[in-house]
Amino acid sequence: MATKDTTLRTRDRVATTVLYVVLLLGLLAVAGPFVWMALSSLKPEREIRDVPPTWWPETVTLDNFRGLFSRLDFPLYFLNSALVATLVMVGNLLFCSLVGYALAKLRYPGKRALFLAVLGMLMVPGMVTFVPQFVLVSNMGLTNTYAGLILPFLVGPFGVFLMRQFLQSIPDELIEAARVDGAGEFRIFWRVVLPLCRPALATLGILTFLASWNNFLWPLVVATTEDKYTLPVALALYSVGENERNYGLLLAGAVVVVLPVLIVFLVLQRHFLRGIATTGIK
Amino acid sequence: MRSRRLAAAVVLAASVALTGCGRDSGGGQDEAKSVGAGKASGDITVWAMGTEGEKLAEFAKEFSTENPDAKVSVTAVPWDAAHQKIASAIAAKQTPDVSMIGTTWQGEFAKSGAFDPTPPDLIKKDDFFPGAWDTTIVDNTSYGVPWYVETRLIYYRKDLAAKAGFPDGPKTWDDLKAMAKGMKDKAGAKWGLNLQPGKTGSWQSVLPFAWSNGADVASATKLSFDTPEMTEALGYYQSFFKEGLSPTALPDGALEPGFVKGEIGAFISGPWHMGIVEEQGGAGFKDKYAVAQMPMKKSSTSFIGGSNLAVFKDAKNRDGAWKFVQWLGKPEVQVKWYQAVKDLPAVQSAWNDSTLSGDTSLTAFGQQLKSAKAPPAITTWEQIAAAFDLEVEKLCKQNADPAATAKAIQEKASAIGTGS
Numbered sequence: 001m002a003t004k005d006t007t008l009r010t011r012d013r014v015a016t017t018v019l020y021v022v023l024l025l026g027l028l029a030v031a032g033p034f035v036w037m038a039l040s041s042l043k044p045e046r047e048i049r050d051v052p053p054t055w056w057p058e059t060v061t062l063d064n065f066r067g068l069f070s071r072l073d074f075p076l077y078f079l080n081s082a083l084v085a086t087l088v089m090v091g092n093l094l095f096c097s098l099v100g101y102a103l104a105k106l107r108y109p110g111k112r113a114l115f116l117a118v119l120g121m122l123m124v125p126g127m128v129t130f131v132p133q134f135v136l137v138s139n140m141g142l143t144n145t146y147a148g149l150i151l152p153f154l155v156g157p158f159g160v161f162l163m164r165q166f167l168q169s170i171p172d173e174l175i176e177a178a179r180v181d182g183a184g185e186f187r188i189f190w191r192v193v194l195p196l197c198r199p200a201l202a203t204l205g206i207l208t209f210l211a212s213w214n215n216f217l218w219p220l221v222v223a224t225t226e227d228k229y230t231l232p233v234a235l236a237l238y239s240v241g242e243n244e245r246n247y248g249l250l251l252a253g254a255v256v257v258v259l260p261v262l263i264v265f266l267v268l269q270r271h272f273l274r275g276i277a278t279t280g281i282k
Numbered sequence: 283m284r285s286r287r288l289a290a291a292v293v294l295a296a297s298v299a300l301t302g303c304g305r306d307s308g309g310g311q312d313e314a315k316s317v318g319a320g321k322a323s324g325d326i327t328v329w330a331m332g333t334e335g336e337k338l339a340e341f342a343k344e345f346s347t348e349n350p351d352a353k354v355s356v357t358a359v360p361w362d363a364a365h366q367k368i369a370s371a372i373a374a375k376q377t378p379d380v381s382m383i384g385t386t387w388q389g390e391f392a393k394s395g396a397f398d399p400t401p402p403d404l405i406k407k408d409d410f411f412p413g414a415w416d417t418t419i420v421d422n423t424s425y426g427v428p429w430y431v432e433t434r435l436i437y438y439r440k441d442l443a444a445k446a447g448f449p450d451g452p453k454t455w456d457d458l459k460a461m462a463k464g465m466k467d468k469a470g471a472k473w474g475l476n477l478q479p480g481k482t483g484s485w486q487s488v489l490p491f492a493w494s495n496g497a498d499v500a501s502a503t504k505l506s507f508d509t510p511e512m513t514e515a516l517g518y519y520q521s522f523f524k525e526g527l528s529p530t531a532l533p534d535g536a537l538e539p540g541f542v543k544g545e546i547g548a549f550i551s552g553p554w555h556m557g558i559v560e561e562q563g564g565a566g567f568k569d570k571y572a573v574a575q576m577p578m579k580k581s582s583t584s585f586i587g588g589s590n591l592a593v594f595k596d597a598k599n600r601d602g603a604w605k606f607v608q609w610l611g612k613p614e615v616q617v618k619w620y621q622a623v624k625d626l627p628a629v630q631s632a633w634n635d636s637t638l639s640g641d642t643s644l645t646a647f648g649q650q651l652k653s654a655k656a657p658p659a660i661t662t663w664e665q666i667a668a669a670f671d672l673e674v675e676k677l678c679k680q681n682a683d684p685a686a687t688a689k690a691i692q693e694k695a696s697a698i699g700t701g702s
Binding site for chain 1: 369
């Protein structure tokens, strides 16, 4: 008995070690570039370009960050980005879950066709609709306005699809029980269904916030004066030239841009992981 | 299943129909209109990229001093996506009055009918370097004004060149080859000469050799990449890789440190590299390198790049826009602009100013600019260039036959066409 126990225990230990090694390697591959980015943002340009690349800065400098804040109106761009990304996220949470609810739980003629239309939209690549969308927005007189930056992204086929799939897993009995108790349709949605959707909402929130925060092309084209630029657009302004690149400025900018995304992710990560698990099964 | 496909098809068809309605006019038969006399007035909106976008607003204040009723509003646009932004703006008729335009985009945008033809009574063609002026010409009409220029020269380490037996740098094709060899064999450099082995923009390194050999690769209507001159130039370019004088896989960013350390003896690049190597080389490095004209074969012809300024047809303030463009093209303003951002003047007489004529490296660029050439402003150039770069990569890295490469480029380019 005793020997069996020890072999089992050794096998366990080996398995754990292997697991840790694999996880550590994965972590290195994922976190390595981030760490290098953060460390290199503190290096002078010459050191960043060293071949082979180095990890620790030899001379620590804040010049890159100073350049970032002195050459760019950083607070303005940061606020623009935060405003746009937050509103886009809130809009998606509200509208995608509303539409998703109607597609998953309500009964009315043409529902199937509507859902197919949503699926159809999922298949159209963004670049195809880019120019027509811009022409539309400019015909509405919304170029260079916050509305032009936000409105086109308030609801998206992916979000609707995600919410619809998740909502389908909520038992009809719950909704029927609420209906029997005399709750109106919106009350059912708001009080009964939505609280159950937290994992899906967290996932959708992170994904839409991230997409909007990182969006480059749309704000670049819609904003015609610099005061409406968002962070990614502003960062590209002076760090990338026609024939040369200022890596220091680029890295310092990337560090600052990544921070809010990290915070949003850390706050929502518990729900996010559950959300991925659920949607993965579906 | 069928209805799902139908739904997708409907959505696709709708988006195609929407994209279709862009601009209608074809351009080409435009008549240049003159610009009213007197001072400029009103709001003039300008888009500019990179450093130009950063510095132009401050610089333009002097224009407003001369024209008190005019106000210049500059929007800085990132280089990375400027092409996309301008193309979208044209489609939606949301253009500014003036924009900085990369020389190789000129054909594409002018053909779409977005640009106002250059008024000849306001802007004088002969003021500019001929190669630069040619980049504004589409279908025999000029659609813009050269703003600044750049050209490519041979950067070489003086100490290594002296050891290789060429203290004054290379003068001919044979010199360049012998110098690269000498730098490697006698002076201890790892690589004699860095040449771009394919990838985006390598045509800018290859074409100067073709032009110097008398090859005329493309005009507005005809493409001729498969000439004996072109084949010979490709063979010469390839020989540097075959003989191990040029690296085929230099990591991004390794060129400058390699040059500073003396591992790379020479390379071909534009004026911006002076600042980069002097910064990386530290104090005194300015004396350790020199720049030489492109080596002679039948001629010494380099590539001319830079940017133009174009006024849009949808400009709200056409008169003011052209007056601002004219002001930027004045010789004294061009010199001041060089002092502000180090952009080389496109106006020839600006080079007589002591700021430029006093610097030997700069005068080398000025000399080369007189004969430097650009590809014709045809709509499809960016596509042809991409195909060209791909074939160059096969030539340098996979040892493709130069004649076959020339033929392959010609075939691909003909399939793309000149767009006219």
